[in-house]
Every structure is written in C-alpha cells, then in structure tokens.
Amino acid sequence: MGMIIAVISGKGGVGKTTATANIGLGIAMHGRKCVVVDFDIGQRNLDMILGLENRVVYDLVQVMDGEASLKQALIKSKSNENLYFLAASQTKDKSVLVSSKIKKLVDELSLQFEYVILDAPAGIESGYEHTIEFADSAIVIVNPEVSSIRDSDRAIGILDSKSQKVKDGEEVDKYLIINRIIPEMVQSGDMLSSEDILEILNIKLLGKVAEDKGVIEASNQGTPIILDPKSVAGAAYKRIAARLCGDNIPIQEPTVNNKGLVGKLKGLFS
Amino acid sequence: MNFPWNKKRKSAEVAKDRLRIAIMTDKQNDNYPFMEDLKKDIIDVVRKYIEVQDIDIKKECHGEFEALSIDVQVKEK
Numbered sequence: 648m649g650m651i652i653a654v655i656s657g658k659g660g661v662g663k664t665t666a667t668a669n670i671g672l673g674i675a676m677h678g679r680k681c682v683v684v685d686f687d688i689g690q691r692n693l694d695m696i697l698g699l700e701n702r703v704v705y706d707l708v709q710v711m712d713g714e715a716s717l718k719q720a721l722i723k724s725k726s727n728e729n730l731y732f733l734a735a736s737q738t739k740d741k742s743v744l745v746s747s748k749i750k751k752l753v754d755e756l757s758l759q760f761e762y763v764i765l766d767a768p769a770g771i772e773s774g775y776e777h778t779i780e781f782a783d784s785a786i787v788i789v790n791p792e793v794s795s796i797r798d799s800d801r802a803i804g805i806l807d808s809k810s811q812k813v814k815d816g817e818e819v820d821k822y823l824i825i826n827r828i829i830p831e832m833v834q835s836g837d838m839l840s841s842e843d844i845l846e847i848l849n850i851k852l853l854g855k856v857a858e859d860k861g862v863i864e865a866s867n868q869g870t871p872i873i874l875d876p877k878s879v880a881g882a883a884y885k886r887i888a889a890r891l892c893g894d895n896i897p898i899q900e901p902t903v904n905n906k907g908l909v910g911k912l913k914g915l916f917s
Numbered sequence: 918m919n920f921p922w923n924k925k926r927k928s929a930e931v932a933k934d935r936l937r938i939a940i941m942t943d944k945q946n947d948n949y950p951f952m953e954d955l956k957k958d959i960i961d962v963v964r965k966y967i968e969v970q971d972i973d974i975k976k977e978c979h980g981e982f983e984a985l986s987i988d989v990q991v992k993e994k
Contacts, residue, residue, distance in 0.1 A: 793932050793935065793936055793939075796936055797936060797939050797940060797943065800940050800943065801943060804944075808949075833929070835927075836927030836928070836929050836930065837927060837928045837929055838929055839929050839932050839933060839936075840929065843929065843932075843933045846933075847933070847936055847937065847940065
C-alpha cells in the first residue's frame with residue numbers, strides 16, 4: 648500500500664499547489680511511482696502548474712461517481728513517466744465530496760502508486776476535512792507571515808480531530824514546509840525565522856523554500872520549478888522529495904545574497 | 918548588532934508575541950468536537966436523579982492545562 652500524503656495550509660495562496668506539483672515530480676524523479684490529486688474541487692489549479700490542462704478529459708468527481716474509470720482519468724506527466732495526475736472537477740462544488748467515495752478512491756490509488764499526494768483546499772474552506780480524512784500524513788505549507796501561521800495552527804487542529812487515523816487512536820505524521828522565505832528580511836529581524844515558526848506550530852520541519860521569482864515563470868510555462876537546475880526553490884523541493892523518499896539530507900537555511908557592495912556592508916552590520 | 922539608535926523592536930519579534938497570544942485565544946475558543954454529544958449524555962445521566970433546566974459545558978485553558986467546566990442548572994421547584 649502506498650503512502651497517502653495530504654498537502655495542506657491554513658489560508659490559500661501560500662504555494663500549496665506549487666508545492667504539491669514539485670514534491671510529486673521530485674518523488675517521481677527519485678524513481679518512485681507517484682500520483683498527485685487535485686482535491687480543490689471547483690478551482691482546478693494543479694493541471695496548470697503541471698502544464699497538463701489540455702489533457703484533462705475526466706476528473707476525480709467523475710471517477711468517484713463511476714462515470715469514468717481511474718485508468719481513463721489518470722493523466723501521465725510530460726516530464727516524468729513515474730508521475731501521474733488526477734484533475735479536480737471545475738463545474739461541481741465541494742459538497743460533492745463524500746467520505747465513502749473518497750476512501751474508495753484513495754484506497755484504489757494507494758494500490759497502484761507508492762505515493763498518493765492530495766492537494767487539499769485551504770483549511771478554512773469546506774472540502775478540507777474530507778481531503779485529510781484518510782491521509783497517513785500531512786505536509787503543512789506555511790509562509791513566514793502571521794495570518795498564514797495562525798490559520799495553519801487551526802488547520803492542524805482540524806487534522807488532529809477529524810482524521811480517520813486519529814479516530815483509530817493512531818497519529819497522523821505532520822511535516823512543515825516554510826515557503827517564500829526572504830533571507831534578507833529574516834536576517835534584519837523583519838521576518839519570522841524558521842525557529843520562531845517551529846516553536847509556535849510545534850511540528851517536524853521538512854524543508855525551507857526561499858522566495859523565488861522563477862516560481863511564477865515556471866507556472867507561466869507549466870513546467871514545475873524543480874526542473875530548473877538553477878533555481879534555489881527547485882533545489883529545495885528536490886531535497887524535500889528526497890527526504891520523503893527516506894534520504895537523510897540536512898535542512899538548509901536559505902542564504903542571503905551578499906554579492907554586491909551594499910550586500911557586503913549589510914552583512915557586516917547585521 | 919545592537920546600536921543605541923536601533924532601539925525600535927524588530928517586527929519579527931512583535932509578530933511572534935502577537936501570534937502566541939492569538940493562537941492561545943483561538944484554542945480557548947475552540948470546542949472539542951464531542952461537545953454536543955457529551956452535553957446530551959450528561960443531561961441523560963443527571964435526569965435520572967433530578968430535573969435539569971440546562972447544561973453549559975465550557976473548555977477552559979490555563980496555560981498548558983485544559984479543563985472542562987460543566988455547569989448544571991437544576992429546574993426550580
């Protein structure tokens with residue numbers, strides 16, 4: 648049975664879908680069979696990030712309702728043969744999600760794939776509770792910013808009370824990715840440090856991703872940033888995927904770019 | 918470095934303090950998911966012995982400790 652991982656966040660817009668796409672692709676690049684599922688019903692974003700929007704014929708709601716088979720709905724990634732994608736429905740709303748149908752779908756996926764990664768709706772939205780229900784573990788995406796951290800804490804709270812694993816007396820593994828870190832601001836004391844965030848949320852750290860303009864360019868083109876060998880965010884996602892595959896790679900702190908004279912001076916005085 | 922002209926508190930520090938308090942308050946306001954069921958069960962038990970007007974259950978947080986406060990209003994004779 649494959650591992651079911653939900654990628655969650657408190658509020659929207661923190662880079663959850665980007666993280667899902669890159670983690671999925673990273674795991675696939677590691678030689679593991681992986682499927683990423685867009686559970687954000689009604690929004691449909693993951694297909695764009697993966698550059699697969701033109702290949703979507705059937706979505707997961709149609710599979711859950713028996714209108715299409717899983718085989719028909721699964722879309723193979725352009726960039727890696729180990730990665731598959733299942734699209735969200737655009738027309739229906741999140742109320743179509745029913746526990747029994749979701750369980751059947753994720754069970755079926757976990758028989759075919761080593762990693763089943765679910766891109767959840769934001770924690771404050773409906774549909775979130777259903778996505779996390781059958782997950783073995785959750786990856787929390789947070790930005791170093793007060794509203795994101797506060798809402799993440801609530802989303803983790805819901806995870807701890809609503810997941811099936813918790814109801815069965817087990818624990819859901821929770822991992823944190825701190826996304827969009829601006830090292831210069833952390834250094835000058837104007838952005839919460841990773842240590843501060845970990846102290847507040849109190850879950851295991853999976854990775855730190857620096858703010859990277861390349862992410863927008865990557866999404867423009869539908870080629871996840873992990874495929875860009877020069878990108879710092881891409882490299883961070885590679886390490887995150889490797890950790891999820893069991894490699895022991897130490898966490899790297901995003902570093903300040905001290906190339907210019909101003910940067911060097913700033914470095915001296917901070 | 919701490920220069921005398923650099924006395925203003927860094928905004929990250931302010932953020933951390935504000936977050937701590939906000940999250941603690943959020944948790945106080947959060948109810949346990951079983952609250953409604955618990956209320957019904959307690960009413961059933963107490964009713965065996967005395968008539969109940971209303972029951973109020975509250976989750977209280979005192980630092981690290983959580984407490985459940987149950988207030989049973991007995992029906993007036």
